[in-house]
Amino acid sequence: MPKDEVAVVAPAASGDQVDRAAPRFEVDLIKPHTQAGISFQSGAKIKVTAAQRTWLKAEKVIAGDTQEK
Structure with a gap:
């Protein structure tokens, strides 16, 4: 694609993941x-993941605050 051309990308349809x-x-x-x-x-x-972290806390496999990485 030449430098001065712009590619237009359509937004995802509402049903698309x-x-x-x-x-x-x-x-x-x-x-x-x-x-x-x-x-x-x-x-x-x-x-x-957040869901896994919640489950691990409930099962007392981890303790304390955790930070997003």
Whole structure:
């Protein structure tokens, strides 16, 4: 495409899904945990989605605040 040409991209239709990566949070495990078939020991740091973080907190596998990475 020549420099002076502008490509016009139509917006996604309302029914189309937009591919967005879910934000990840780095958490510290306080208990051993298996994620995606990989076993982690207490003290390991893993990255999880917000929903996974909520579940891990409820199961007392992680503790404290976590930050988005």
